[in-house]
Amino acid sequence: MIVGRRKAVILDLVLLAGLAGLGGFLLYRITVHLQYSWHWSRIPGYILRYDGEKHRWVANYLLLGLLTTLRLSLWGGLLAVILGLAMALARTGRSLYRQLVARIYVQLMRNLPPLVIIFLFYFFLADQVIPHLELDLHARQAAPAVRRLLTLLVAEPGSISTFLAAVCSLALFEGAYITEILRAGIEAVDRSQWEAAHALGLSRLQALRHIILPQALRQVLPALAGQFISLIKDSSIVSVISIQELTYQGSQLMASTYLTIEVWVTVALMYMLLTFPCSLLVARLEKRLARRLV
Amino acid sequence: MEHAMNEEEPESDIIIARNLHKTFPGPVAALVDFSVTVRRGEVLVIVGPSGSGKSTFLRCLNGLEEVESGSIIVDGIPLDDNQRHRLEIRREVGMVFQSFNLFPHLDVLENVSLAQRLVRGKSRAEARGCSLELLARVGLADKAASYPAELSGGQQQRVAIARALAMMPRVMLFDEATSALDPEMIGEVLDVMRQLAEEGMTMVVVTHEMGFAREVSDRVLFMEHGRVIEEGTPGEFFNHPRRQRTREFLRQIL
Numbered sequence: 001m002i003v004g005r006r007k008a009v010i011l012d013l014v015l016l017a018g019l020a021g022l023g024g025f026l027l028y029r030i031t032v033h034l035q036y037s038w039h040w041s042r043i044p045g046y047i048l049r050y051d052g053e054k055h056r057w058v059a060n061y062l063l064l065g066l067l068t069t070l071r072l073s074l075w076g077g078l079l080a081v082i083l084g085l086a087m088a089l090a091r092t093g094r095s096l097y098r099q100l101v102a103r104i105y106v107q108l109m110r111n112l113p114p115l116v117i118i119f120l121f122y123f124f125l126a127d128q129v130i131p132h133l134e135l136d137l138h139a140r141q142a143a144p145a146v147r148r149l150l151t152l153l154v155a156e157p158g159s160i161s162t163f164l165a166a167v168c169s170l171a172l173f174e175g176a177y178i179t180e181i182l183r184a185g186i187e188a189v190d191r192s193q194w195e196a197a198h199a200l201g202l203s204r205l206q207a208l209r210h211i212i213l214p215q216a217l218r219q220v221l222p223a224l225a226g227q228f229i230s231l232i233k234d235s236s237i238v239s240v241i242s243i244q245e246l247t248y249q250g251s252q253l254m255a256s257t258y259l260t261i262e263v264w265v266t267v268a269l270m271y272m273l274l275t276f277p278c279s280l281l282v283a284r285l286e287k288r289l290a291r292r293l294v
Numbered sequence: 295m296e297h298a299m300n301e302e303e304p305e306s307d308i309i310i311a312r313n314l315h316k317t318f319p320g321p322v323a324a325l326v327d328f329s330v331t332v333r334r335g336e337v338l339v340i341v342g343p344s345g346s347g348k349s350t351f352l353r354c355l356n357g358l359e360e361v362e363s364g365s366i367i368v369d370g371i372p373l374d375d376n377q378r379h380r381l382e383i384r385r386e387v388g389m390v391f392q393s394f395n396l397f398p399h400l401d402v403l404e405n406v407s408l409a410q411r412l413v414r415g416k417s418r419a420e421a422r423g424c425s426l427e428l429l430a431r432v433g434l435a436d437k438a439a440s441y442p443a444e445l446s447g448g449q450q451q452r453v454a455i456a457r458a459l460a461m462m463p464r465v466m467l468f469d470e471a472t473s474a475l476d477p478e479m480i481g482e483v484l485d486v487m488r489q490l491a492e493e494g495m496t497m498v499v500v501t502h503e504m505g506f507a508r509e510v511s512d513r514v515l516f517m518e519h520g521r522v523i524e525e526g527t528p529g530e531f532f533n534h535p536r537r538q539r540t541r542e543f544l545r546q547i548l
Contacts, residue, residue: 196395200409
């Protein structure tokens with residue numbers, strides 16, 4: 001607990017002055033030596049724009065990108081947790097075969113660069129399998145209400161296949177890290193908890209669900225949340241397969257407007273908008289849980 | 295259970311363990327040709343030096359440990375590879391551990407209620423009523439909403455007893471239930487155990503509390519190196535031990 005407010009001391013002031021000086025110097029260098037002309041006023045127009053035909057404000061490139069990043073992260077996170085949980089249970093389970101499968105999965109994912117996984121997955125699996133599902137076609141033929149809902153929650157009917165491939169490849173490599181986090185959590189729960197549960201007649205599944213996992217999750221909640229924040233950030237690499245998420249939109253915008261610094265600073269702030277609340281939420285959750293477990 | 299061969303035996307003997315054998319990694323055997331039967335309503339106290347296999351025997355009775363050979367029958371159900379038998383036996387056998395092993399993420403009421411709902415299929419309200427009654431019996435009615443970490447060791451162990459009783463077991467196993475307690479808390483737990491014995495519960499108790507063994511038990515069994523050295527009524531056992539080894543042990547511990 002922090003008692004009272006801390007007073008600013010001389011050292012703080014010196015540091016602050018130093019930082020301000022550095023910032024000023026950078027601005028000076030960019031403006032004078034690069035002869036960079038700032039056009040911050042154009043940025044808001046790329047977030048929201050006024051649609052003259054429909055007479056209302058609509059999301060523009062950057063906001064659209066942010067929403068896609070959000071959708072990618074949520075679906076990817078959900079899928080990664082499901083995959084991670086299944087693999088963690090396999091790794092800690094009694095079946096040797098399942099242990100092996102989970103181990104190979106984790107090793108493979110952890111020893112390959114995410115970018116390589118995405119390319120492999122996208123061109124190999126996604127390109128060969130997902131198009132056969134003809135998701136885009138189904139989506140386009142769906143009722144207007146369903147189409148609108150799909151667009152809101154997933155992606156435009158025309159790009160559902162690509163989006164799905166991106167979500168799957170994200171979930172695939174984030175799932176490996178989540179597997180390891182959950183495994184550590186499950187193994188951190190004392191053996192005696194299993195025994196107490198078994199002695200009461202609970203089956204393995206009941207013990208896991210009611211006794212072991214709740215305790216394991218509490219242990220690893222910070223790590224898990226950290227991984228989710230990582231996932232939000234890592235989602236930027238699916239820009240390489242032309243998913244129009246925030247980073248992709250940023251680079252497109254930069255190429256066409258040359259507002260390099262303004263665009264990337266805005267993109268950075270928008271990522272912060274997603275990740276920072278997550279960090280705060282986790283800190284609060286941790287505090288609440290800490291009160292129960294001493 | 296209808297058994298044709300002997301009408302008396304399955305009725306009166308609730309635990310029949312025959313020729314149990316178990317080794318741990320290492321040279322020392324945990325159980326050597328170990329046979330014990332426990333009658334319905336009997337309080338059997340097992341004593342012996344640490345590492346003698348007392349706890350191992352208890353843990354084999356509800357399948358927490360596997361025996362290498364020998365047979366265990368609890369209330370007519372054989373403990374074998376059949377997972378259903380194992381769960382059935384565990385339902386009928388309550389266990390109290392040395393280190394309590396309460397579920398730290400659940401409050402006291404949930405600790406006692408959970409298995410009633412999951413295993414016995416009781417409704418939330420039913421389980422709650424039954425749990426509060428049991429908590430009152432062990433003197434902890436006011437602690438229902440507390441978490442285990444907020445309780446003393448003695449209180450935690452009494453909750454653990456209530457939790458085991460909530461399953462309406464036919465047998466209760468106590469694995470050094472007072473060994474992890476501060477001296478001033480041992481009494482409150484032994485009182486609950488004594489009360490339980492008076493109500494006619496079948497109990498197998500591994501303990502170092504010789505006072506409890508002398509006053510409450512029907513039979514005392516002394517074991518060492520995985521074997522039965524001597525057994526008898528508490529009167530015989532404490533006043534006229536037959537074996538030299540038993541006399542040495544009693545001299546050390548009393």
